[in-house]
Amino acid sequence: MRPSPVISAIGTGALAFGLAFSVTPGATAAVVPAEPAASGGSATMLEALERDLGLTPLGAEALLEAQESAFETDTEATEAAGDAYGGSLFDPETQELTVLVTDAAAVDAVEAAGAEATVVSYGTEGLAQVVDELDAVGAPEGVVGWYPDVERDTVVIQVTEGASADGLIEASGVDASAFEVQETVEAPRLLAEIVGGEAYYMGGGRCSIGFAVQGGFVTAGHCGTVGTTAESSDGTGSGVFEESVFPGSDGAYVAATSDWTGTNRVEGSSSTVSGSTQAPIGSAVCRSGSTTGWHCGTIEARGQTVSYPEGTVEDLTRTDVCAEPGDSGGSFISGSQAQGVTSGGSGDCTSGGTTYYQEVGPLLSSWGLSLVTG
Numbered sequence: 001m002r003p004s005p006v007i008s009a010i011g012t013g014a015l016a017f018g019l020a021f022s023v024t025p026g027a028t029a030a031v032v033p034a035e036p037a038a039s040g041g042s043a044t045m046l047e048a049l050e051r052d053l054g055l056t057p058l059g060a061e062a063l064l065e066a067q068e069s070a071f072e073t074d075t076e077a078t079e080a081a082g083d084a085y086g087g088s089l090f091d092p093e094t095q096e097l098t099v100l101v102t103d104a105a106a107v108d109a110v111e112a113a114g115a116e117a118t119v120v121s122y123g124t125e126g127l128a129q130v131v132d133e134l135d136a137v138g139a140p141e142g143v144v145g146w147y148p149d150v151e152r153d154t155v156v157i158q159v160t161e162g163a164s165a166d167g168l169i170e171a172s173g174v175d176a177s178a179f180e181v182q183e184t185v186e187a188p189r190l191l192a193e194i195v196g197g198e199a200y201y202m203g204g205g206r207c208s209i210g211f212a213v214q215g216g217f218v219t220a221g222h223c224g225t226v227g228t229t230a231e232s233s234d235g236t237g238s239g240v241f242e243e244s245v246f247p248g249s250d251g252a253y254v255a256a257t258s259d260w261t262g263t264n265r266v267e268g269s270s271s272t273v274s275g276s277t278q279a280p281i282g283s284a285v286c287r288s289g290s291t292t293g294w295h296c297g298t299i300e301a302r303g304q305t306v307s308y309p310e311g312t313v314e315d316l317t318r319t320d321v322c323a324e325p326g327d328s329g330g331s332f333i334s335g336s337q338a339q340g341v342t343s344g345g346s347g348d349c350t351s352g353g354t355t356y357y358q359e360v361g362p363l364l365s366s367w368g369l370s371l372v373t374g
Contacts, residue, residue, distance in 0.1 A: 044294060045286045045294050045296070045333075048286055048293070048296045049286065051296075052321075053296060063095070063284055064284075066095040067090065067095075067279065067335055068335050068336075070095070070280065070283075071279065071335075071337065073113060073115055074090075074115065076114065077097070077110045077113040077114065077115040079113075080109040080110050080112065080113045081106045081110050081117075082106065082109075084101040084105070084106035085123070086099075086120050086122070086123025086124055086125070087124040087281065088115075088280035088281065090282040091282055092282065092283070092298060096116055097114075097116065097280060099113075099117055099118075100117075100119075100150065100153075102122070102126070107119065120153040121153055122154075123153070124302075124303075127149075127150065127154075127303070128303055130155045130172075130178050131146060131147070131148055131303050131314075133173060133174050134168065134172050134174075135305055136172075137171045138312070141163070142160050142163025142164070143160075143163065143165060143168055143307065144184055144187070145157075145158055145188065145304060146158065146304070147302075147303060147304035147305070148301060148303045149301055150301065152180075154178065154180045155178055155179050156179075156181075156182055156301075157169070157179055157180070157181045158182050158186065160183070161185070162183075163183075186353075186354055187346055188346050188356070189308060189309065189344055189345075200233065200237075200254075201230065201231045202223065202224050202229060202241075203229075205223075207219055207220065207223040207230075207329055210329055210330075210331055210341045211360060211371055211372075212371070212372040213262065213364070213369040213372060214369065214370045215256060216253060216255040216256040216262075217253075217256070218252065218364075219251075219253075219254055219341065220251065220328060220342075220358075221244050221246030221251045221358075222246040223244075223252055224241045224244060226241050226244050227241060228240070232260060237256065238256075238257050238258050238259070238260070239260060240255055241254050247310065247311025249313060249314070249362070250343045253363070253367050262372035263372060264372050273333070273338050274336040274337070275336070275338070276337060276338045276360050276361055276364065278337075278339070278361060279299060279334040280299075281300070282298055283299050285298065285334045285339055286321070287321050287323060287330055287331070287332050288330050288333075289323060289328075289342065291323075291325065291326030291327045292349045295349060296321060297319050297321035298319065299318075299319055299339075300354075301318040304316045304317065304356060306356055313343060313356075315359070315362070316343055316359075317332075317359055319354070319355050319356070320354060320355075322349040322352055322355065323345050323349070324348050324349055327342055327355075328342050328344065329341055329342055330342045338371060339359070340358050340359045340360045341357055341360060344356055
C-alpha cells in the first residue's frame with residue numbers, strides 16, 4: 001500500500017469514529033453545533049451482517065470464521081508470491097481466497113500456501129502507479145474520482161453524466177487501455193455532522209472517537225488541526241490533536257492529556273479489536289456509526305482518489321456499505337481486525353450508497369502508534 005501523504009490539516013469539518021476508546025463507540029462527524037447525538041439503531045455487527053448480506057445467524061458466524069482463516073492464508077500466500085504478488089480477493093459466497101500474481105511462475109507456490117492463483121498484467125503495484133499518474137494531474141471538472149479495480153486489472157475513472165476523461169487520460173501519459181471510464185450519479189461528500197458514538201468536543205463542535213491507541217486515539221483529520229483541544233463527553237477526559245491531515249489524507253491522532261483510558265471494544269459487537277490485518281478485497285466489512293448504527297457490505301477497491309468539495313483525498317478504500325451524515329469517522333472493522341475510519345461517501349441507508357474509509361494502517365505507521373488490543 002502506498003503511504004498516505006502527511007500534510008497540514010484543514011480543520012473545516014469533522015468526522016467521527018466508532019471504536020471504543022474508554023467509552024462506547026459509534027461514529028460520525030463534522031463541525032456543527034454540539035447537540036446531543038441521536039440514536040443510530042440497536043443492531044449488532046452480527047445482526048447487520050445477517051440483514052445486509054442476507055445471511056442466517058450461523059452463516060454470519062461462519063463467514064467471520066472463514067475470513068479470519070483467509071487472513072492467515074493470505075499472509076502466507078503473499079509471502080509465497082514474493083515480487084510477483086498482485087493483490088488478494090476474497091469471495092464471501094464461496095469463501096475462497098484468490099491471490100493475484102504478475103508472473104505465472106509464482107502460481108504453484110501460491111496454491112501450495114492454500115489460495116487460488118490468477119495471473120494478471122498490472123496487479124496492485126502496477127495499478128497504483130497508474131493512479132499516481134492521475135493524482136499528479138488532478139481531477140478536472142466532471143471527474144468524480146478514480147480507483148484501481150484489482151479484480152479486473154484496470155483503473156476506473158468515474159465521471160458525471162456527459163463529462164469526459166479524455167483530457168485527464170492524455171495528460172497522465174498512460175496508455176488508454178489501462179482505464180475504464182464510467183458515468184456515475186454519485187456526488188461524494190464528507191459525512192459531516194458532529195454526532196457521535198461516544199462523542200468528544202472541540203470548540204463548540206463534536207466528533208466521535210475512533211480506534212483507541214496507546215496514549216490516545218485516532219480520528220478524522222478534518223475534525224481539527226494540530227493543537228485543537230478535545231474533551232470527553234462527560235467532561236472528565238481531555239486531549240489535544242498532535243497530528244492531523246486533511247486533505248490529501250483524512251486522519252488525526254489525539255493524545256490524551258488526562259483521565260482518558262483506551263479500550264479495545266466496539267459498540268454493538270461481541271468482538272474486540274485484536275489487530276489491524278488488512279482484509280482482502282471482496283471481504284465483508286462492517287461500519288459502526290451513531291446515525292445509522294451497524295451496517296455491512298464488502299470492500300470493493302483500495303487506492304481510490306475522491307474529489308470532495310473541501311479537497312481531494314487519495315488512497316481511500318471504497319465499499320458498498322451505506323452511511324449518512326453523522327456516521328463520519330466511524331470505525332470500519334472486519335471480524336476482529338480494524339480496517340479504517342469513515343471519510344465520506346454518497347447515498348444513504350434507505351437507497352444504498354458508496355462509502356470510503358481511510359485505512360488505519362498508514363495512520364499507525366506514519367505516527368508510530370499502536371492499537372489498544374487488550
